[in-house]
Structure formats: C-alpha cells, structure tokens
Amino acid sequence: MPPATGLSRRVGRLNCVLPDLRGLDRHRRNDPGGCDHINPRTLFVGGNDMKRLVTLVSVASFLFVASVCGDTLTVLHLNDTHAHLLPYGPKDAEGVGMFGGMARVATLIGMNKMSEPNVLLLHAGDISVGDFMFQKYLSIPELEIMKQLGYDAFTLGNHEFDLYPSTLKYELSTAGFPGSGFPVLCANLDYSADPEMGVFIKPYVIKEFGGTKVGIFGLTTDFANSGSNPQPDVILPPLSVAQAWIDTLRVGHGCNVVILLSHLGTPTDQAVAASTAGLDVIVGGHTHTQLDQPITIGNTLIVQAGEFGHYVGKLHLFVDGGVITGHDFQLMTVDNNVPAEPTTAGMLAMLAAGVEADTLFGPVFSHPVAQAAIDLDKDFGQGLVMDNPMGNMIADAFRQATATDIVFQPQGFINQQIWAGPQVGDDIFQTVPYGFDQTTRLGFKLATFETDGMSIIAGLEFSVYNLPYLEDFFMQVSNFTYAYNSSAAPGSRVDYGSITIGGSPLNPFGTYTVTVPDGVVPFLTQIPGFSVNNLTITDQFMYTVVRDFMAAHSPVAYYRQGKVLDLAAITDPMAGVEALVQMVSMDQLNGSITKAKVAEILTRDFGIVAKHIEGGRDVAAGAKLHGTAQYVKAQMRLGLIGDMAGQTLLYVMNRVAGSLAPANHMAQEPSPSSESALIPAVFELAQNFPNPFNPSTAINFTLPSAMPVSLEIYNVLGQRVKTLVDATMAAGSHVAQWDGTDQYGGAVSTGVYFYRLVAGDQTATKKMMLLK
Template identity: 35%
Template structure:
C-alpha cells in the first residue's frame, strides 16, 4: 500500500507539472536594420529597426523564463544594408540577440545559393543558430546542408519543442541547383511525423509559405500546434484558429514585416496537453528606444552605405502628402498607389506606351513626409546589378496585343494563392473576373491602351524590369526589339519623384475586378485617366508663394513642352520637355529664386498651344 501511494503521488506530480513558454517572432525583415517610415524632427525614422526590436526582445527575455525567439524568413534583400553587406550584418545581430531558429525565405535565393552560403559562412563564423526548411532539396548544393536542416528540437524547461520550416516555391527567385520542392502537404506530414517520433512534445511550424497555404496545412495536417508564418507580410492582431484533422485547434499567426512589430505568443504545456494562453503584437514605434550598442553598429554600417551610394539618408528627393501604399485606396479598384507610381516612373524614363510590374517586385510603401533615397530604394530593392550595386534594370521591348493579354493572364493565375504575381500597370486599364478559369480571367473588351481598345495584332512598346522580363520570356510570352537600358529601377523612380516633387498618388481605376460583389465600372463616366482633349488648367494657388501647381491634359501621345516666362518674354523655367502618354499631369512650379511679379506659363503639345497668367507675391 505504501509503494502504491508513493507511485500515485509521483504520477500526480508529473501530470500536474506545467511549463509556460513564450515565443517571440519576427519575419520578412528584408535587411531593414535601421528605423524607417515617418521621420522625427531630426530626420530619423520612427518605425522598426533591429535596434528597437532588440529592446523588446531583451526586455521579454529578462523578465520571463522560457523564451523562444523565431524568424519566419526573408532577411535578405530590401534595403541598402543588403546591397552593401549581403545579409551578414543581420545574421550576426540575430545571433547576438539569441534567435533560436530561422526559416529559409524565398528571397534568400534571389542572388543564388552561393550568396546565401557566403552570408552564412561569414555571419556564423563564431557560432550559429539553426536554419530550417523541410522542402529544400540540397542535393545539388550540399554545402548549405551544414547550416540548413528540415527541423530542430529545442528543450525548454523539460519540454521538447520541435520547430520545422518550409520555403515557398517562387519562380521570381534563383535557387538552382537547390530545388524548392512543391509537394508541400506530403513533406509537412512526413516532417511532423518524424518530429513527434523523435520526442517533440510541441510542434511549431515556422512557415514561409503565406497565409493561404498555412491555413490549408493547418486544416489538413495533424500534429501542428502553432504556425508562425511569413511571406505575404500580413499582420494578425490575434492568431487565426483552424480546426485540424484531430478536431483540435491549430493557431496561425503572422507578425508583419520589417521589424515593425514583435509577436509574442504564450502557451502552457502540461501533461501532454498544449494550451494557448495569450498573444500580443508589440509595435516597434517611436516610443521604443533602440539598444544603444546595436544602434551604434547600425550607424557605423550606414557610413559604409553613404560612402558607396551617396547621401541617401539626408538629401530629400520629394515629399508625399499621404502614405503611398500597397493597398488600393478604393474598394472597387485593384491598382495600388505605389504600383501606379512605380510603373509611371518606368514610362517617364523610357517613353514607352506601357509599363508593367508585379506586387512582388514592390517591397515598401512611401510614408507621408520627406522622401530620401533610402526610402525610394526600399520601395524597389529587388535584383542586384554587379556594376551599379543597385536593383533590377529597366528593359524596353515590343509586345503584340495578344501576347500582352497572355502576360496579364499569368499575373491573374495566382489570385488567392500568391499575391506577388498580381500586376500593376501604367498606360493601360483592364477588368478581370477571378471566378473565371485560369487563362480566361481578363475581360477582353475592357482592355484599353491609353484609352483606346486593345488591338490583338498591334505591337505595343512596353517597359518592365529584368525580373518581370525573365518571367515573361520563360512563360512563353514572345517579345521583340528588346533593349536592356542599363537604367536601375531605383534611379528611374528617384528621378521621377524628384521631377514631381510632391506626391499624392492613389488608386485610379486602372485595374478592377468584376466578379462576386464587385461591380463593373463604366469606362467613360468613372475613369480618372480618360482624356478627351488638350487642356491647360488655371494654376493653384494663384497668387502663390513660392510654389504653385500647374495641371494639364493630353489625349494622345505627344511631345509636351511646358515653360514659364516673365513679363519681358524671357524664359525663366522649363518644367516639361519630353514625350508623354495620354493622361492628366500635375507639375509643381517652385519660384523661390524669382522675384515677385506676373509670369506666364505656356503649354505646347500636338499642335495645341495655350498660355495662362500667374502672379507671384512674396
């Protein structure tokens, strides 16, 4: 009897024992080591930055006993820090902060596996932490096997926590000869089974697949307790609960990109049962001070960037009146403000009829306020040119109308799966129905090229970046008269912003969906781009000091001249002198160097000539 009582006492103690564990997570940080976003009075960014995130991570680790720190992938590409230091600096800081695992993101392969290997070799020269991805076949590049495993199991206060990762297959990246396997459900099931067999009490899926695939795996794969996701830069205020095949709940979360937040998930393990306790999304904002020692490192690294790329942190390029974002500003439109700006900058530089990019080629938004070169580069950071050290270059070409439709269909084929492929355009508009079969989603009658119906047989001039060019040609889209301009995307966008100076971009109805609850937009009455005739508007304000806006419209491709003259007829400013596509244009005239008086501005385009008067009062 005494032996039985002892056994029962020990058994009750064992099953009554509970361990609370905290998971801190970041992801999609894209080399954003310094704070960015809206600037304070000293010109410094107020959002994100690894030095600020380090304050939150350090505070939690100092006050709570059992802390796991995880990264959901894509620490490569996105900032001048990557183009200068190739991810090494970020790996070293993550190691210093005590990260426990990092999944391999698709952008880790942007420059090929050789660059990733070099970063790992340099960054982990004094020790490492695990990188995980279960769907990478490293047979063709086995050197990465020294750093990357399908999963890791970490013991925390007697609890074995298994962590496995997966990488989204993406043709925009360059993993070859590494193979990113696409049989994701089968690999996930096999990996979870292996982890449980090797003693994992808790299974955390550190995913770089995106919410759509994560939710599907949560519903279909038993044995996953939590999914800490990345890839599509989503911000979950609270985890999403998905019923799994065992009838229990798998919780899925994402913490957004760029060290803008640190996610904090707390759970308890007791007697073989995992219980979710709490979740908090901690903003990394102006109220969070940086860790001084880490900020000192960041500031030192910035000196190297300035030495290579110039005064990209201090010299103003332009000013945004509002956030120029990735999300459409009109619920019925699918063109984004930043997509419109980027593609317009292509056409401004190359004078083609059309320009196209993809959501996945645009990284950051432009925040309201002063815009610097670093802000511009974070918007279009992808690709790497070994000559300039910058991003993708622009490519001009000719494309037949029917091939253009084929390219649009490729962009629409991944709706609901991967938003990276969704296109943004300039010089055209179209409607689509996402409920139609893949390959038949474009509403052909809606496609307008500079307000004229698409001619399937006509050749159109088009500008894209090198990444989109590679996707088009590898997908069987035939193009002709290809010209590799050598112009970096960053330079085209920066110069266009500098020309406009003031930005107020929004969604313009270039793209709209007509399926489900969405409505078909009347092409003539609601188009913000339809222009019927030449027009020169009165400047505003008038009188002015020192700047005023001059607006004009042109209905066709034309060589546009807009000049300012004083009372004697002497030209004092040339505002525009270039070929422009049909549309509406705003130009800011800054007369800070001129004296008070009456001035005239004259528009000449396509045989149209008009002059108007304005008054400068200082």
C-alpha cells in the same frame, strides 16, 4: 543586455568586404570614408525611457504568468524584415523613421527575455533584400545581430536564394555559421547536388524547457524555384513533406509541442494546418501578413507579424502534462515609443556611415532628394478598383524614362509604400529594391521590347490566373487599362473589350512597345504564346528612375485611378451602381473630375438609378444610365472629366446596363411595339454561348444607335478565319451564329478562337473555344 561585441568586431570588416556573387572570390574594396555621416544619438533613446519600458514589460508578463500554472512557453517571432536594420516609415522631427529598427527590436526582445519564462525567439525568413544595407553588406549584419539577440531558429525565405546558394553560404560562413550561429532550417530543401549546403541547413531543431520538449521544423515556399535562384538546390512542395516531419518530431523524438517555422504564406499555412495532424503552431512569413490574433485551423494556431520589424509577435503557450491547454497572443509594436538598445544602435550607425561613405551610394540615409505630399500606399486593391498609388507612380516614372506605349510593373516588385514628407534615397530604394547589379550595387534595370496584342492578352490572363492566392504577378500599368473577373475560371478572366492603350482599344494583331523591370522578362518568356521581340536592357535602374521622377514632380501626390478593375465586385446591378458612386469620389480626389458640380450631378444621377433598381424599374434605370452616359461624354469633351476616367465610367455603366432586366443579350430582334423601351443604353459584346461549343455558338451584341458593324473570327495566329457580319445595323440587340467553319465553308480544328466586333468607333474582342 550584454554588448554586441561579436558584431562590433566585424563592423570594420563588413565595410570593406563583399563577395563576387557567383564565384565567391572574396575580393576586397577599400572603404574611402569614415563613420561621421550618422549621429548615433538620433537612433536611440535611453535613460528613463528604457526604465519605463522595462517596468511595463515586466508588469504585463507578471500578470500573465501569475494567472497560469504548469509550463509556460513564450514564442517571440518576426518575419520578412528585409534588411530594414534602421528605423523606417514616417519621420519624426529629427528625420528618424517612426517604425521598426533593429535596435528597438533588440530592446523589446531583451526585455521580454528578462521577464518571460521559457522564451523561444524565431524568425520566419526573408532577411535578405530591401535596403541599401543589403546592397552594401548582404545579410551579414542582420545575421550577426540575430546571433547577439539569441535567436533559436531561422527558416530560409525565398529571397535568401536571390543571389544564388553560393552567396547564401558565403553570408552564413562569414557570420560564423554553423559554429557560433543558430539553427538555420529548411526541411524541404533538396541539396543533394550541393552537399556543402548541408553544413549550414538543417531540417529541424529540438528545444527542452522543463518537462516540455519542443520540436521546430522549417518549410520554404517552392515558389522560390521559379521566383528566385536556388539552383542547383531544389525546394520540394511543402505539403508533400509536412506530415512526415511532424511525425518525426512528435513520434520519433517524443516532442510535446511541434512548431512549423514557415515561409509559405498565410494561405498555404492554412492548407498545411488543414491537411496535417499533430501540428500545434505555425509561425509564418512570406505574405507579410499582420495577424492581430492567431488563425485557428483545427488544433493548429497560425501567427505572423507583418513586415520589416514593425511588430514582434508574442505567443504564450500554456502546457500542462505535455498538452497545450491555452494560449495568449499579442503583436508588440516597434515604433519610436520603444527606446533603442544603445550598443546595437551604435553598430548600426557605423554600418550606415559605411554605406554613405561608399561613392556608389552617397548620403542615401541623410540627404532628402524628394517630397511626398501624401502617403502613397501599395496595398493590393479591394472591391472594383485594383490599381494603387505606388503602382501608378512607379509605372508612370518608367514610361517617362522609356517613352514606350505601355508599362507593366508587377505588384510583387513593389516592396514598400512611401509616407508623406521628405524622402531620402533609402526611402525610395526600399520601394523597388529587387535585383543586384554587381557593378553599381543597385537593383533591376528597365527592359524594353516589342510585342503584339495577342501576347498582351495572354500575359494579362497569366497575371490574374492565381488571384487571390498569388498577387506577385498582378500588373500595375501606365497608359493602359484592363478589367478582369477574379471569380471567373482561371484562364478566362480578362475582359478583352476593356483593354485600352492610350485610350484606344487594344488591337489583338497590332504591335506595341513595352517597358518592364528586366527581372520580369524571364517570366514573360515562359508564358505560352507570349512574344518578346527587339529586347533591350537599358542602362536605367528602377531606383534611379523612380528617384529622379519623384524629385522632378515633388511634392508627389498619386492616387488610385481605376486603370485596373475587378468585375467580381459587380455582383448585381446595385453593386455596380455603388461602385460607380465610389469611382466618382475617387476621380474627384485624383483630379480626373475637375469640377465639384460635375461630381455632384453624377452622384445624384447614380442615386436615381439605384432607386429605379430598388423599385424594380430596370427599363427606367437603363434609360437613366443612357442619359448619364451622354452627360459623361459631354463633360469629357469640355475637359471636365479626364479621358481615362470617363472611359472607365462608361465601361462600368455599360456593365451595369447589361445586367439589368429585361436582358440586353436577346436572341431575336424586339418587336416594333417594344423597340424603344428595349434599345440598349450602351455598346456591348457578350460572351458567346455555349462556350466551349460544338458544332455552333451564338454571339450576341448590342448597339446604342445605327452604325456600320464588322464581326470577324480569328485564330490564335491572328489570321482571319471568317467574317460573320459586315453591314450597317440598327440600334438594338443582335445575334450572329458561327458554325465552326471558315470563309470557304471548311470545318476548322479544335482550339481557341477570338471574335472581334467593330461598331462605329468602338471595338471589343473576346475569346471562345471549339471542342470536337
């Protein structure tokens, strides 16, 4: 591979130039240090390893190409590299990350270009944000490397707009675009208010390989309009323009093959494929999806190559007579088995040394600051438990720093996991890299504010509204629990009775202090009815808070804790019991159940419940759940089950008991002869029925024992409308009717109302709607 001479010429300049991000005043700042902090030899391998890789790539390519005839098109592709220029992930004995690294990527691309026919090299967007390299140099080094590797096209990702179009234009012009660059695509970008952007951005590019004419157009997610900062530019809805661009390329320009270079995410890619004609391939990005084989929708292939340069996708298309007649696909792993291209590795070492020489950063690549005892994953949960170790650790770190009642940390603000072993500053920054403070070059700060319980309910409904299609706003939490049902109608997914703060039920009319990243605040203020009071932007950065928390708690070990539950996983009583068994294992692993014998007894008891259910003995199953609930409470009092874990187990047991037959939601009191069999095992407030309603609705609730009960109706302003029950009631199932009138008998207006049940020391709240 030829030396990266263009990149070499610019390294010195990059070490001392960065723009004002809004005004683009190209001020310069002296670089106080040299390039002696990083040893280039730790970043690459050469000699026999390189020869071995050349041989393997060449043989594999020969075997494939020899098996076909006609034109073979080879599409190499990456996406969502997020400034991960250096290797990352778990470290080898020399402290070098085992995954990714642009010097290793350069080797794979170079070898494939030498051995494969008709290579197209594509990037599906988001080279920006994610590493200290970006905080120091922006995306200029990655653009330079991409030029040297001979990219054929690059689609803008949403994060390319995070620092405004002015910064994007600066990056491109500094890297020699458009003159010496490659095509930068976005066919759904309206830059009519920003004509200069049209110098750099094009809708499509056409490539010819022998008798095959290939049209490539780019689309960017319109989520960027609210989730990033493209203004004054506007990103148009991709589905509204896709077919027109396909027709432009296939009909207008006579392209045999049409490729969408997409930064839309896999679900939207599938929607585009299903709603268009004439589209052959979608090379995707945005959702960081690792597709081991293409998704096929009609005649369209969809591919995506994970994240951070850990994989390079390779798609062979066999074209005969202008028609694709076959394909072959593989994800090529980029790890420490791939030798680094020496010139690129050397340039990256110089850039890394420039970061470390900057007093704003220091030795963030070379000096360990914390230890992780285990891998802390950030994967969105599956099944019942939806919190994750990274979310729990970050949220707890924030709360330790601010001492608020609650922390909300959006899933989309967690970029990467932590792997077991020593952690340098860059490892930690890669987990929370979003935002850009021009003074410190760090990311978002922490913000604190006050809000009320009703706002929290509205915020939670907003956070789960678009699941499973959009996870970015899903809330990881500290000192807080909640449950929702992703299969329920959006807007009515959260079980308000599940919400606890510090172990106490949410008071819809109480006031709470909250911590979030300051980048979250603009989203909260857009939620109808969400109140943000006494907002303070602290001087504490996400990165430094997490770094210091990990250092203070090393070696760090965090687990799933059951703070957030998706009730869609409890499809029937048996599924609920299986989930309870899994929760016991989880709680034993995370230390919430401190004695193995307790976990053994719970697992045995839930096995007995399962056998009762299988045998159709639901009354016996309910009775066993009641007894097990008493055991859980006793172990909580002894400190052998943590309070949060115990409350969560009781909550799920309550859900399972409520799903057993005979139903616990009875419209009348049981007869004396059957009362003992039908007394419910646990407290529950049911959803009113019908809902929405007019003119009246029934509210069912169950009590495990006699106790004082209050059932009240509130409006969305938190004003009490009517008290339905205020008495001591017996154990069993009860029903209250509300006829849509207030305390004085006057009819209330159409709208959303809340009903709140207080029974002894237990509280539950649910929402209903009156439609006239």
